[in-house]
Amino acid sequence: MSVDFRKDIFAKERDDNLNEIGKPTRRQDILGHVTGRSPFFDDHRFDGLLHIKCVRSPHHHARIRAIDTTRAETMPGVVRIIRGSDVPVNLNTLLSLLDFGKDDEPVLAESKVAYMGEPVLAIVAQSEAQAHEAVAAVRIDYEVLPHVLDVEEAIKPGAAVVNETYPGNKFEFYGGNDHQKLRFGDVAPAFARADHIVEGRYQMAPIEQAPIEPNGAIAAPQTNDRYVCYTSTQGLFFSLGTVAKLLNVESNRLHFIGGTVGGGFGGKVDSLCEPLAILGAMLTGRAVRYVLDRAEEMQVSAPRSAELWYVKDGLAADGRIIARQLTGYFDSGAYTRLTGYGVVKCIGHLPGPYTIPNVHSDAYCVYTNRTPATAMRGFGVTAVDFAIERQMDKGARALGMDPFEFRLINAYRDGDMKAHRRLAGNCALIESIQAAAERVDYPLGAEFRAMTSMSGGGGERALIPPTRTERLGMLPAGTSTVEVKTTAPGLVPQFGVDLPVPATGLPAPSPTPTPVPAPKAPETRATTYDYGASGLSAPPAPKEVPPATEPAALTKSQPGPVTPKPRYSRYSSLGNRRR
Amino acid sequence: MPVKIESMADLDAAAQVLAGDKTAQVLGGGTILMPRVNAGDVALRRLLRISDPVLRKMTVGGPEITIGAGVSMADILAQQGLAFLHPAAVCVGGPAIRNMATLGGNLFAKAPYGDLAVLLLALGTEVSLAGGRTGPGAARRDPIEVLFRQSTDARAPLVRAVHLARPKAGQVQFHKMARTNPRGPAVVTLAVSLEVSAGRIAKARIALGGIETRPCLAVGVARTLEGAALSEAAITRACAEVLRELTPRSDALASGWYRGEMAQLHLRRILQQMM
Ligand SMILES: Cc1cc2nc3c(=O)[nH]c(=O)nc-3n(C[C@H](O)[C@H](O)[C@H](O)COP(=O)(O)OP(=O)(O)OC[C@H]3O[C@@H](n4cnc5c(N)ncnc54)[C@H](O)[C@@H]3O)c2cc1C
Numbered sequence: 001m002s003v004d005f006r007k008d009i010f011a012k013e014r015d016d017n018l019n020e021i022g023k024p025t026r027r028q029d030i031l032g033h034v035t036g037r038s039p040f041f042d043d044h045r046f047d048g049l050l051h052i053k054c055v056r057s058p059h060h061h062a063r064i065r066a067i068d069t070t071r072a073e074t075m076p077g078v079v080r081i082i083r084g085s086d087v088p089v090n091l092n093t094l095l096s097l098l099d100f101g102k103d104d105e106p107v108l109a110e111s112k113v114a115y116m117g118e119p120v121l122a123i124v125a126q127s128e129a130q131a132h133e134a135v136a137a138v139r140i141d142y143e144v145l146p147h148v149l150d151v152e153e154a155i156k157p158g159a160a161v162v163n164e165t166y167p168g169n170k171f172e173f174y175g176g177n178d179h180q181k182l183r184f185g186d187v188a189p190a191f192a193r194a195d196h197i198v199e200g201r202y203q204m205a206p207i208e209q210a211p212i213e214p215n216g217a218i219a220a221p222q223t224n225d226r227y228v229c230y231t232s233t234q235g236l237f238f239s240l241g242t243v244a245k246l247l248n249v250e251s252n253r254l255h256f257i258g259g260t261v262g263g264g265f266g267g268k269v270d271s272l273c274e275p276l277a278i279l280g281a282m283l284t285g286r287a288v289r290y291v292l293d294r295a296e297e298m299q300v301s302a303p304r305s306a307e308l309w310y311v312k313d314g315l316a317a318d319g320r321i322i323a324r325q326l327t328g329y330f331d332s333g334a335y336t337r338l339t340g341y342g343v344v345k346c347i348g349h350l351p352g353p354y355t356i357p358n359v360h361s362d363a364y365c366v367y368t369n370r371t372p373a374t375a376m377r378g379f380g381v382t383a384v385d386f387a388i389e390r391q392m393d394k395g396a397r398a399l400g401m402d403p404f405e406f407r408l409i410n411a412y413r414d415g416d417m418k419a420h421r422r423l424a425g426n427c428a429l430i431e432s433i434q435a436a437a438e439r440v441d442y443p444l445g446a447e448f449r450a451m452t453s454m455s456g457g458g459g460e461r462a463l464i465p466p467t468r469t470e471r472l473g474m475l476p477a478g479t480s481t482v483e484v485k486t487t488a489p490g491l492v493p494q495f496g497v498d499l500p501v502p503a504t505g506l507p508a509p510s511p512t513p514t515p516v517p518a519p520k521a522p523e524t525r526a527t528t529y530d531y532g533a534s535g536l537s538a539p540p541a542p543k544e545v546p547p548a549t550e551p552a553a554l555t556k557s558q559p560g561p562v563t564p565k566p567r568y569s570r571y572s573s574l575g576n577r578r579r
Numbered sequence: 580m581p582v583k584i585e586s587m588a589d590l591d592a593a594a595q596v597l598a599g600d601k602t603a604q605v606l607g608g609g610t611i612l613m614p615r616v617n618a619g620d621v622a623l624r625r626l627l628r629i630s631d632p633v634l635r636k637m638t639v640g641g642p643e644i645t646i647g648a649g650v651s652m653a654d655i656l657a658q659q660g661l662a663f664l665h666p667a668a669v670c671v672g673g674p675a676i677r678n679m680a681t682l683g684g685n686l687f688a689k690a691p692y693g694d695l696a697v698l699l700l701a702l703g704t705e706v707s708l709a710g711g712r713t714g715p716g717a718a719r720r721d722p723i724e725v726l727f728r729q730s731t732d733a734r735a736p737l738v739r740a741v742h743l744a745r746p747k748a749g750q751v752q753f754h755k756m757a758r759t760n761p762r763g764p765a766v767v768t769l770a771v772s773l774e775v776s777a778g779r780i781a782k783a784r785i786a787l788g789g790i791e792t793r794p795c796l797a798v799g800v801a802r803t804l805e806g807a808a809l810s811e812a813a814i815t816r817a818c819a820e821v822l823r824e825l826t827p828r829s830d831a832l833a834s835g836w837y838r839g840e841m842a843q844l845h846l847r848r849i850l851q852q853m854m
Contacts, residue, residue, distance in 0.1 A: 293617075293618045
């Protein structure tokens with residue numbers, strides 16, 4: 001199938017004289033793939049290579065009373081049995097390297113297992129078959145605990161505590177918040193005056209990345225007191241840093257060699273195999289290979305999280321969405337991995353590619369006794385998009401309107417203010433819908449064929465409306481910066497939640513910004529900050545804020561043209577790399 | 580311990596080995612067993628590869644059909660005389676699987692597999708078993724249901740062949756509903772056989788796969804149809820009976836609720852096609 005480059009659309013925004021972008025190009029690795037010469041991690045063989053197989057939990061949730069390895073230890077070919085107590089730092093969370101989340105997951109479970117398939121022991125043997133035999137010979141005495149597999153059940157009072165690091169079964173975001181908020185405008189009055197209210201509940205299953213090559217690593221001691229590790233990882237340095245932390249070694253003693261990844265899609269960032277392969281090499285002095293088999297790849301390598309969403313829309317009879325409220329629960333499984341980060345990403349994506357003046361969203365990262373979830377192709381975005389687009393179809397039906405046209409009415413125009421306070425630019429949704437409709441001979445009305453994302457935006461639509469928040473009450477129109485100052489010991493001395501303001505060349509904000517009232521001393525210090533108005537990129541802060549020397553201040557955005565600074569989100573580069 | 584694979588030329592001798600060694604298993608095409616071997620399943624110790632030609636024998640010409648348990652899906656698909664089995668045989672995996680997958684193995688496959696077995700069940704197939712019954716005394720046959728009553732983990736008897744009467748034109752319909760098309764594992768598989776006489780359904784057999792771990796018959800649903808003419812009202816009655824009789828299982832492919840809905844939907848579609 002030939003690719004149709006629609007160069008007529010956005011012709012002004014494109015430079016056709018670039019060497020690579022916009023030109024068909026050959027993948028760098030394709031020659032190796034089609035000639036069968038691409039080297040994979042598993043193509044490295046060492047003399048006397050040892051193999052790891054893990055003893056895994058048969059229960060969703062159980063306390064480990066006793067582990068009996070007497071028979072397994074004496075079986076032919078068994079070289080070493082690794083326990084949790086052999087792992088120097090047996091608690092980690094992947095994004096601790098980026099200061100996100102608390103350590104919550106052991107490499108090998110010691111006192112309890114929190115999902116079916118969680119590894120408890122790693123058996124190092126001369127052959128895979130011998131490792132399997134020894135796995136079958138281990139006896140573990142479990143005290144089975146009540147488990148919870150459903151996000152809504154998990155956050156009810158009295159639910160089984162899945163993850164002791166987060167006893168409420170909810171991840172803690174910056175500042176100890178148990179969810180991420182997005183507030184824009186005020187949904188309640190908008191719902192009250194809406195002509196139609198449309199509600200939906202949407203549920204998405206976890207999705208396994210299903211790479212052809214499973215997760216795996218081969219590690220071997222080198223003569224220079226270093227360990228080489230051939231790995232299928234998607235994030236070579238990320239994995240190296242993770243292993244350095246877990247095994248408590250200087251990272252310069254680890255020599256990671258990546259290469260062809262036999263399919264990753266997010267499923268190879270968790271460093272599932274590297275720590276145990278290297279630890280095995282350290283403990284035995286020999287080369288050690290640890291590769292998940294297909295069933296393990298499906299069951300215990302992390303999928304994209306399941307999600308549950310409630311969406312409520314207030315619609316005007318003319319087809320405008322005047323308010324949207326979303327509440328989402330991400331099923332992180334038993335540990336955090338990357339799901340907390342996925343929630344942050346999600347909040348920045350809401351309410352979908354539509355200009356909606358009143359948006360209210362809460363998103364939770366919830367622990368259940370299921371396989372931990374992680375990155376997977378647009379995680380945090382794709383599942384809620386499913387919910388949003390089903391909701392759009394439902395809305396169109398409620399209005400008796402064509403679903404394409406309903407979307408065209410509400411789609412972002414360039415210069416519109418998004419709910420998370422970025423100005424929309426290069427909004428191609430309108431043009432994409434028009435091109436899709438044209439391709440399938442879908443009849444769009446003339447006025448819809450004439451629409452463009454390049455006009456009709458900005459002006460009034462570029463404004464930040466007065467916004468209702470729980471902690472600070474009503475924020476005045478145009479509020480884009482919430483600043484908190486404190487010099488209390490042990491606290492982050494100062495932080496600001498910057499929110500971008502309209503850039504030069506784009507429609508300016510309201511010429512007469514609503515005056516901002518003089519900052520009042522808040523009633524309690526806990527109300528001195530609120531990420532509610534931003535939802536994004538707030539730095540960490542403790543839950544209880546002791547008295548600060550300076551009162552919190554609310555400042556509005558500077559009026560007048562400001563050159564937009566590209567905001568660097570701490571995690572965005574990771575997210576991009578992963579995709 | 581390594582896995583031992585032994586070749587045996589005689590079916591009945593193999594049956595004796597099986598009877599005497601609990602760890603031994605018959606190897607058909609190996610599409611289910613070999614992945615388990617490769618994954619290091621320590622329960623598999625001894626596999627018997629039986630080369631007895633009786634397992635590959637097909638008698639297709641007459642009204643009574645016999646198919647050896649070692650016949651593959653591809654063999655069935657190559658037989659025009661077995662066209663009524665093709666809708667099921669063609670949806671077992673892809674071409675590589677169908678070249679290896681045997682009828683015998685399909686009879687022991689757990690859900691979501693066992694598509695051909697579901698169709699054979701609807702057709703009122705009988706099975707003959709191996710073991711000490713050679714010669715003229717080998718005529719004993721059991722209804723295929725006996726294989727599905729026991730759990731797959733129990734010692735399975737060694738199947739020699741299946742026997743069935745050629746269905747009349749239009750007597751049988753088969754539907755497989757999968758989430759990935761064309762040939763994913765089944766959410767539900769349905770096979771319906773209706774024998775009609777004088778405008779009324781004289782005999783109905785409705786077999787389902789995916790609902791339980793093994794293929795099962797919906798006897799109550801069949802009873803609502805028997806004696807009636809096939810009408811919209813009869814179809815509605817039959818569909819309403821499905822969940823009274825069966826409790827569909829949940830697994831990673833589908834919830835029990837969804838399976839129940841799909842079973843009713845496809846039963847309705849099949850019966851409407853047969854109207
Ligand atoms: C990728 C893939 C896709 C698949 N898709 C489908 C599908 O769409 N539909 C479907 O139905 N199945 C599917 N299967 C499952 C399987 O291929 C079929 O069910 C096949 O018919 C099994 O036959 P086999 O000869 O390969 O069984 P084997 O693996 O050889 O044996 C399976 C079991 O049957 C027993 N057995 C074999 N022959 C006999 C006998 N004569 N007497 C007693 N016991 C016996 C064996 O001991 C073993 O326990 C799929 C499998 C794979 C790997």
